[in-house]
Amino acid sequence: MYVVTGATGQLGRLVVEGLLARVPAAEVAVVVRSAEKAADLAARGVAVRVADYDRPETLAGAFAAGDRVLLISGSEVGSRIPQHRNVVEAAKAAGVALLAYTSIPGAATFRLADEHKATEELILASGLPYAFLRNGWYTENYLGDAAGTVARGVVLGSNGDGRVATAPRRDYADAAVAVLLGGEGGEGGETRENAVYELSGDAAWSLSELAAELAEASGRPVEHRDVTPAEHLAALVGAGLPEGFAQALVDVDAGIARGELAGTPGDLARLIGRPTVPLAESVRAALGA
Ligand SMILES: NC(=O)c1ccc[n+]([C@@H]2O[C@H](COP(=O)([O-])OP(=O)(O)OC[C@H]3O[C@@H](n4cnc5c(N)ncnc54)[C@H](OP(=O)(O)O)[C@@H]3O)[C@@H](O)[C@H]2O)c1
Numbered sequence: 001m002y003v004v005t006g007a008t009g010q011l012g013r014l015v016v017e018g019l020l021a022r023v024p025a026a027e028v029a030v031v032v033r034s035a036e037k038a039a040d041l042a043a044r045g046v047a048v049r050v051a052d053y054d055r056p057e058t059l060a061g062a063f064a065a066g067d068r069v070l071l072i073s074g075s076e077v078g079s080r081i082p083q084h085r086n087v088v089e090a091a092k093a094a095g096v097a098l099l100a101y102t103s104i105p106g107a108a109t110f111r112l113a114d115e116h117k118a119t120e121e122l123i124l125a126s127g128l129p130y131a132f133l134r135n136g137w138y139t140e141n142y143l144g145d146a147a148g149t150v151a152r153g154v155v156l157g158s159n160g161d162g163r164v165a166t167a168p169r170r171d172y173a174d175a176a177v178a179v180l181l182g183g184e185g186g187e188g189g190e191t192r193e194n195a196v197y198e199l200s201g202d203a204a205w206s207l208s209e210l211a212a213e214l215a216e217a218s219g220r221p222v223e224h225r226d227v228t229p230a231e232h233l234a235a236l237v238g239a240g241l242p243e244g245f246a247q248a249l250v251d252v253d254a255g256i257a258r259g260e261l262a263g264t265p266g267d268l269a270r271l272i273g274r275p276t277v278p279l280a281e282s283v284r285a286a287l288g289a
Helices: 010-020 036-043 080-094 113-126 146-152 169-181 207-218 229-238 243-257 267-272 279-287
Strands: 002-005 028-032 047-050 068-071 098-103 130-135 154-157 195-199 223-226
Touching: 002 010, 002 169, 010 028, 010 169, 028 036, 036 047, 068 080, 068 169, 080 098, 080 113, 098 113, 098 169, 113 130, 130 169, 146 154, 146 207, 146 279, 154 207, 154 229, 169 195, 169 267, 195 267, 207 223, 207 279, 229 243
Parallel strands: 002 028, 002 068, 028 047, 068 098, 098 130, 130 195, 154 223
Antiparallel strands: none
């Protein structure tokens, strides 16, 4: 079976759709916290296994020998090491054939990277066959409120002219599908076991370029305003973000300024067998332009 955890999340849903386009539903299982949220998948013939990363006893039935598993990292920053340890231990006990994990680029040294690096260590120590999908940033991180950004006319950040090689979630999802399917229907490049993929968009861009793309697609003036980390934090908290999350984002911007999310080794395009979706196209789609 091909097994996807976090399957009711944004990336997970795209991975499951990618799998269902290529293999029968009877070969796909999802590990989710809420059976209700996955009812549509159950109706399509996908096996729904209910488990919570926080509760090892629920994970006992989540995996079976020979499963090819994608562990989608949890979304609760600060809790993910024990959570992922529970998942790795359950996968090990079951004897899965592959444990693929959505990690973070190897160059990242900002604090959000710590839990991913620790999870990679846990997986290596388990001795399970693995694939590290070191996902770069999602383009969607910058376009969640594209219309609002255009209305305000300002792209705010504290990464100077740092560049970030984003790709939309769909591209990362297609890469995960290629790795899960391995040689059996992955349409992209060769996949290997015990592999590390540095996944990112084909092109890195700066916030000035994002502002220019938003202006071009909307026909309205949009400027890039680079501020100090303290000003950035104040702006994010003022916009309603919880302080801890805002701090993490400012810390990521420092990493972007250091070039830690700018790598373009081409692993993502190779895995999916096509170029990644360019920023301009995502901007136009986000604005309905
Ligand atoms: N590369 C990037 O730019 C970027 C940006 C943000 C996040 N991420 C990371 O990538 C992951 C996937 O991204 P996404 O956009 O799909 O995030 P998402 O929509 O928040 O999905 C997270 C998934 O994890 C599941 N989950 C969280 N805690 C869990 C637990 N205790 N037990 C079982 N399942 C749990 C959620 O379950 P429910 O559906 O029940 O909520 C959800 O399905 C995130 O969780 C985060 O680690 C990456």
